[in-house]
Amino acid sequence: MTASANGSHKPAHTKPAAKPGRKVRFKVKRCDGPGKISRWETFEVPIEPGSNVISCLQWIAAHPVTTEGVRTTPVVWDANCLEEVCGACTMVINGKVRQSCSALIDAYAPNPGDEITLEPMTKFPVIRDLWVDRSRAFKNLTRVRAWVPIDGTYNLGAGPRERPNDQAVRYVLSTCMTCGCCMEACPQFNIEPDEAAWDTSFAGAHAISQARLFNMHGTGAQLKGERLDALMGPGGITDCGNAQNCVKVCPKEIPLTESIAAVGRSATIHALAKWFTGP
Amino acid sequence: MAETTGFLERHHFLLRRLHSLSGVAPIGVFLLFHLTTNASIVWGRLGGGGAPGAVKTFQHEVNFIHSLPALLLIEIFGLWLPILFHSVLGIIYAVSGRPNVGHYPYPGNRRYTLQRLSGYVGVLFIFYHVATLRWHWTFLIPGGTEWTAEYAASTMGAVLRGGAAGMTIAGLLVSAFYLLGVSLLVFHLANGLWTAAITWGLTISAQAQRRWGQVCFVIGGLLMLGAWSAVIGFATINHTVARGAEEGVHAPEPTPVLTPGMAEAGTLRDEH
Amino acid sequence: MAQQRVIVVGGGLAGLAASIRVAESGIAVDLFSLVPVKRSHSVCAQGGINACNEVARQQGYSEYEHFDETIYGGDFLADQHPVLEMANWAPKIIDLLDRMGVPFNRTSEGYRDLRLFGGSLFKRTHFAGATTGQQLIYALDEQVRRLESEGKVTKYESWEFLWPVLSDGPDGRRCVGIVAQDLRTMQIRAFRADAVVMATGGAGLVYGKSTNSVICTGAALSRCYQAGAAYANPEMIQVHPTAVPGADKLRLMSESARGEGGRVWVPRRKGDSRPARQIPEAERLYFLEEKYPKYGNIVPRDIATREIFDICVNQGMGVDGQNQVYLDLTHKDPEYLTRKLGGILEIYEKFVGVDPRHEPMRIFPGVHYSMGGLWTSFTAGNYNPAKPQPAHKSGSVPACDAEIGRGLLLGAPNNMQTSIPGLYAFGEVNFAFHGANRLGANALLSCIFDGLFSGVSVANYLANGAPSMAPAEGLPQAEFDAxxxxxxxxxxxxxxxxxxxxxxxxxxxxxxxxxxxxxxxxxxxxxxxxxxxxxxxxxxxxxxxxxxxxxxxxxxxxxxxxxxxxxxxxxxxxxxxxxxxxxxxxxxxxxxxxxxxxxxxxxxxxLKTTYATFDPASGAARIEFREVDCSLVLPRARTYGRVDKEEAKKPETAAAGV
Missing domain, CATH: 1.20.58.100 (Fumarate reductase/succinate dehydrogenase flavoprotein-like, C-terminal domain)
Structure with a gap:
């Protein structure tokens, strides 16, 4: 970024050279609130080297005038860390879900007049414009008891020792930021406005993967049976259709499909064990 | 309806796993044998007897199957009910998904979409296949010919061609439907084998899934070869030669009741 | 008696730790956050969390030395008792996080691995990949989710804190609730509470582009300050030496990049425009290593920042004549780097488009952390030496052991309470621990320590303080409506x-x-x-x-x-x-x-705390200075073993660097 920011030398990295000082057209799907009709608005945004979708939305917020010259309101969107670790700024960019902070304009629209479309995620209810309500994704973490049942916060010594290989697996699983990408891209995960139906609708790859994460932990395994029971009901592990889009769109490259298979194995064993030894 | 939903929910995991299992066995196993048997119309030629030899081999296999005791019961419980179960649940499960291959055109997603599509078309095809050949709903067959187990190859050829003689336009449609149907079902099985290994937790790592996917690809490829050779083999069979060979199979044990009738039928068809 | 309630504003590490501790003591917690708590700014902390540990202890390190380093790193501006208690708690906090399932990196034997971090010569920093903050907050988020499912914590996410509600009682003014707004429906309403914990983080957005998240505006701190809470050391803003300039923000390049062997350099010849890799070793100026042979590239942040600033701005030796220097890891094995620093290197690659395993990174200092914050009080513990101790020498017997209560009295209701009774400040919004400069990997520690340690103080305030006489529940509605x-x-x-x-x-x-x-x-x-x-x-x-x-x-x-x-x-x-x-x-x-x-x-x-109070009439700060508690360690020059060319001239005055 610094490399190209000053434009005075060759960028260290060879990429299709984007033209500095150009303008890019943003087509933004806007909606004033739940139940309101959506509309498209377009904005022409001047691009500086290193611009990303966030910096362009910030520019639009300060200059909310459409390409038709109509004054409008700043676009509403969700963002926080801008480093792709908080998961807030997920949206559908040119038809695909991802974080907008890491969507570099030079990669998306290298030429003057290029267009970028921004839409809210479709699997969660829209609050306004590009901001959606992802409560269901968090609710699903409760559903799979995604925690270690510790005995309280008093000083009781260290946790279980762990082999570095297991830590390496758990660490990657634990980088899930509940951003919603895997759910947005999943053909089996669909919008469910009725909160009462959340517990029986597909939990999504992230929740299954979190169940695996905590089943792998020495103390977390205490709740393994409960987690598997929750995932063996409607909307659980069996509702996965193996489209495997989740693993393709996961910004943290979490091996979600491996988690699904691993939980599938645990569920098979759990079911057999239950059947033969009984609850 | 409410009760149905309750039942499905109460036994969600069991039903889902039975759905997966039924696809592998008995349905998958049956398809393997069925296609191997039918493909003998082509590979049977390798036995040295040429086309008539293949017809004979095929006829012997059909005869063997039809000699099984309580065939109807085996069919009902080993085949029709599992297929019905697999189809009904499959459709219930499939309609809950919203394919999005347009936005996410990844290979896995294409397979996901095709798995469902092949399921829908496969159900139609299997129904047509069983209704026309097993239940003898001949009104659904162009030309109105009837498949019989005794003249399995020759009558099959007539069904696929729209008559005992050369290929008709309607016959072309039937053959094309057969090709499409079996191809999709073979894909459905091969891809189903791949996903079943994930579902049951046999393959976990991405590498394991890829390796098993290669195995499924080979299985699917061989089955596809068998399926295509069967359809093309039957559709291109010489009716007179086949009929002759079939007579030969039946000759040692003439069946006076049937032979004349079939001969007449054959004559009639030949005149088309 | 009605159920007592505590409001926690902010769902980062400090807020979550406080929520857990307070809820554990049987008090209902209402947790307010601008974003779903899992998305709080704490996720951005990359490097790790400091604590004395068995390996370092056997090498001569101790909690006391951690304390001494923190005080020294903060240039003696921090009150010393709270820092001592925090350092003493650090190993216990690591154990607790370990029990919660934080995937700390492991040695081959399965013990927690350690890394070197700025400001210390011992490996005392625990880490989980390069996203330690994320891993820590997730562990606490999970525990809070569990408490939420048990009905002990109620979350108000996407709610903005607007103002504290203060009530004048017989014992004076105290905080009895907040007014907040639902950012979706825009509903404004009052919430009663017997105590309010502010855990709202820093104020980096005041500087426009910083390493902070977009919610780190400092608005909550400002509102408490305008309502009468004192603001301490507002001028103490840490500028992180290694940030990656961007169009929307400055992205942090963790200090662990230096800890793992990253070398900072510029071409010796001004205007040398050759690509970094073509510049031979002899023609590179490793200015930190030359000037600080002992600490080298791991000098504390303020020193590294000023040296980089000096090289670029004053000497004009920045790479390509711009405000940037190289942070070079290319001499390390790429696989080792991926294993130890994967997350942060990916961030650079993702946002700059260059692979730092093969090309040196270009970095420049960026506003990072607010040492200053709401002023808070404390009750000192039972370690009170006759006179302040000189510098602690590694390996010598610590002046004080690590028992609970040496630095602070556990459960004293005034611990980390602001100048308004009933209003507490935990975490970055609390000024207490870092003095004039924060040591790397001490921020996560101070957040969790505040929540766990001072959470008990909140509970005791409810049990024995003003709320036990006059619960917020019973106060007139008009005070809230106003x-x-x-x-x-x-x-x-x-x-x-x-x-x-x-x-x-x-x-x-x-x-x-x-x-x-x-x-x-x-x-x-x-x-x-x-x-x-x-x-x-x-x-x-x-x-x-x-x-x-x-x-x-x-x-x-x-x-x-x-x-x-x-x-x-x-x-x-x-x-x-x-x-x-x-x-x-x-x-x-x-x-x-x-x-x-x-x-x-x-x-x-x-050697005084800047104590700012808001003057409503002028809208400006009234600045006073208050004595710093220096009763444990004697202030000494802060040089980090710097070797100056004209060292002989001013050996004692190097504290501030160049």
């Missing part, structure tokens, strides 16, 4: 400002915010100087008058982010004013605060 009415009218006047037709930069809140950031970055970061600070103060006044005439761009009464931002701009200006006022008043150089016109540390006049 604050709701004030906030509603503030909002109405802002919504009324939407004209539509006339939209000039002059009154555009986003432009005002940006100008504030640019001005603050220019005048009040690495090098400060009186006339420039005064100029900045004037500019803030001018921005203030423009902010009063601000025209909002959105009249919506549903999910109006423009309104929320514009309101925060006013509060940020108040914070900026206090920062600049503090920087003007502190006529010395100490830690992160470097005055070109007063380059030396001045203990006789300024």
């Amino acid at each position: 604050v709701v009415a004030a906030e509603t009218s503030k909002q109405k006047s802002m919504l009324d400002s939407v004209s539509g037709a006339d939209a000039s930069d002059e009154t555009n809140p986003y432009i005002i915010g940006r100008e504030m950031g640019v001005e603050m970055t220019a005048a009040c970061t690495v090098v400060r100087e009186e006339s420039r600070l005064r100029q900045c103060h004037t500019k803030i006044g001018e921005l203030r008058s423009r902010q009063r005439r601000m025209a909002l761009g959105d009249a919506a009464t549903w999910t109006n982010q423009a309104l929320s931002y514009a309101r925060a701009v006013g509060d940020m200006l108040t914070v900026a004013e206090a920062m600049v006022a503090g920087a003007i008043a502190r006529k010395e150089s100490r830690g992160a605060h470097y005055r070109a016109d007063y380059p030396e540390r001045d203990d006789s006049n300024f």
